[in-house]
Amino acid sequence: MTERTQAPYARIAAELRGRIERGELRPGDRVPSTRAITQRWGVAMATASKVLATLGQEGLVRAVPGVGTLVAARPAASQGRRPATAEDDGAQRGRIVRAAAAIADAEGLTALTMRRLAAELGVSAMSLYRHVSTKEQLVVLMADAAFGEQALPERPPAHWRDRLELSAALQWRLYRTHPWLAGAMNLSRPLLIPNGIRHIDWALAALDGLGLDDDTRMHAAVTLFGYVRGHAVDLEPESDAARTSGVTGQDWMRAQETRLAALADGGAFPAFAGARAASALTPESLLQYGLTALLDGIAIRITTPPN
Template identity: 90%
Template sequence: MTETQAPYARIAAELRGRIERGELRPGDRVPSTRAITQRWGVAMATASKVLALLGQEGLVRAVPGVGTVVASRPAAGGPGRRPAAEDDTAQRARIVRAAVVIADAEGLAALTMRRLGAELGVSAMSLYRHVSSKEQLVVLMADAVFGEQTLPDRPPPHWRERLELSAALQWRLYRAHPWLAGAMNLNRPLLIPNGIRHIDWALAALDGLGLDDDTRMHAAVTLFGYVRGHAVDLQPETDAARTSGVSGQEWMRAQETRLAALVDGGAFPAFAAARTGAALSPESLLQHGLTTLLDGLATRITTPPN
């Protein structure tokens, strides 16, 4: 165990060791989030990450009415010392899950192969047997998290409702994984199946509406890029809130005096008149732009939907 490990990783390693040594047997309850906060003196969010990491490794599972228990068949040998029969796909998936946990907690900049190896209890070089580079790892991470939000088999009947649902699911993903938007690039797109699935879903929604293929493709990719563009600010805001302890709303309230000094002198009359009646938030800006985008697309439709 290294001193650079995050608190949640150190606690998870201790519990992992107890499971591997047989001190905690299949079906035994593991410490709850509340018990973890009390024993190790960490925040509830950190305790939740401990159980989430162990769950992603397949070591524990949640049982309704009971709590979190050791899984029936926990992996033996500890991190990086898996049974020989475990295939490369399972190893790679485990690496990706651990990388996502790090990126979610601390941002993509904190994710290095050395750090990831330390979290998994293996050397950084051993990771390259399963992923060729950090760049490939990020691609796998993006595909994995896009796979978290399953598009419904029976979509809403109207094209607009379908696109609104796709946008809402994408925004939810970016909220859950603030690093994700910065990892995407429409000029050099990540060719990930679960991301392309959103494009395919949008294209299908626009089929049969009198739009040519070029218009449909531009509309689908524009929608994807629009949501991603709004989400790019999520990671910097997360980083700023974590390092300063000041939320975005608190920061804006603290700037009110300076903002008033800028606009109340009459230099920006339109801005001054409008700002008193405006209530801006990331969600309100996203929804306003989405409505405008879809309103414009509706004018291009020549065949009314059935």
């Protein structure tokens, strides 16, 4: 019988059975309740009850009064399967991190809770703590995974300036992709994540051999990292504002044009009024202007010109 011709209860039971057998739902995890099944799959309560009854008859789940329906301690379908390994745990942690990042990307970091994440994955909130000890640790893993998405090339550009510009561009792209990421970083109490430190190491290597001492090189590398991150901090609030209001930042600025013109033309701010007419500010133009000024400042400190 194909999936299309299966009875709805059988199709849903097969999907949940597969998740249990693959280890996505482990012993002690909560399976979707009858109400959750009706909402997720759009079936009647009687059908949802039959789903859980079928899984119970197979020995895959058990009902616990006051708690819900849990994956059985020794599911019949798992007899003879190899025990979970560190590789399995890593795969589960990766799945959790990806799901958490998807929530944060779509709705912001404040929307991410362990309960919300568990619901998204169809597991109990407590089961998540087998793989991540706290939400704070989860955010660290998310940040490391995000920085790992943009690999720095094995063969970097030859010139130090091109190399630092490429690093800054990759970081900006990451912050654009994950608006929550900049707010999760902190230079006072930095996240010690390998993929983030890789950008620092890249910048230090780019500045090697230019007559700069180690302290100057470290300050330059961390300042570059902090500059891009600081410029990106506004991305999540802007994303939240656009999502909740339906008005983009550009639309908002256009709506303020009359008020802005009144301020500029009133005579109280003559320098501002004069420069305003010739300026077209965007997040990217501001980023590039500051980056150019930062790299120019590093350039004048170089005592050994690159080959």
